[in-house]
Amino acid sequence: MVPWQQRLATGTEDIQDEVIRWYREAGNGKAYIPDMIWGTLQTEAYATVILRRVVDFLGVPDDVPAGVAKRMERQQVLYDGERHYDVVLGEQALYTNVGGKSVMRGQLERLLRDIDLPSLRLGILPATAEVPIFPVPGFNMREGEANYELLSSGVDITDPAELALHEKAFAAISSAASYGSAAEGLISKALTYWNGD
Template sequence: MTSSVPWQERLSAGTEAVQDEVIRWYQETPEGQAYVSTMIWGTFQTEAYATVILGQVVDFLGVPDDVPAGVAKRMQRQQVLYDGEHHYDVVLGEQALYTNIGGPEVMREQIDRILRDIDLPLSSLTLGIIPATAPVDMLPVHAFDLHGDEVHVELVSSGLNVTEPSELDLYRKAFSRPSDAALYGEGAKELLQKARSFWSGARRG
């Protein structure tokens, strides 16, 4: 089964309530997978990065502006990375390290955050980064989060929740393909350091 709720309806009271939903979703599912090719996964985002992202959402959709409250909730959701009771297998595209969200200072801080979290115990986090030129045995797909028996997909106009078992199997397969192309450990750190050097030399735009 696939259900869809338009963002303007879901965010009609602002961003905070949706973040509460996501917190519950994360807390209730101990194992999760996420694939994000062009931006930083929400649970890695710094306060500054998340402020820019949620501000863009509010501006684009014309929903109530409660960005500070929404950002605070997004920061709260990140505690699942450190509680020792959850594990996340995350794959980012290298482009996510270069998509300019908020300018060089925000991006440097964001990459420093990921460099810190990449050393979390493997029982809590497995992080891979797909090099921009790596061959991937999979057609390009949209970002998605897979938790237990549900997949969440964010489209421009709405959020989709997918629960049909056959579709879930395809998402699991879709996650395994870019995972195989990703670099982990020291290889991922080298990509992060390269991006950090880029943003350290970049001028404020």
């Protein structure tokens, strides 16, 4: 494990380049993100708030605009037709306040716009869903690797037996998630909340 302060010693742009390479090398990926929007689906405004908070909290060099630009660049993997991503967001992700009403409205509108992308299978895990596994933190997966972003560092899992458990956990979470029109309904309900006074 390498602490974030060390990995972000030159700012946020370089780590976003690492993620771009990670996605370009992986033909397919999976992600379970319980309480925020998956980085590859974030709007520019949402990503700006997230990276600003990272910089301020960790005290790393402030290159937020460059980091956000790279995060937007990585989203091209959703449109190149070469990869597929299976993503489950916790319903809480639709309500975690990142940047206020305007940012959240734009973010949820983006989810509704992109939910039918051929490269994406987007599920929403309802807050009241009964999941056939104990609660677990969010993680990303690609062939041969699972990744966790912790408060102080990132953790990469490569052991085959551990990866098999991650596949099993993702299958359990996916089985309880809502897809298609049901997922759209949950996103639209959250959008109504953010449109309120």
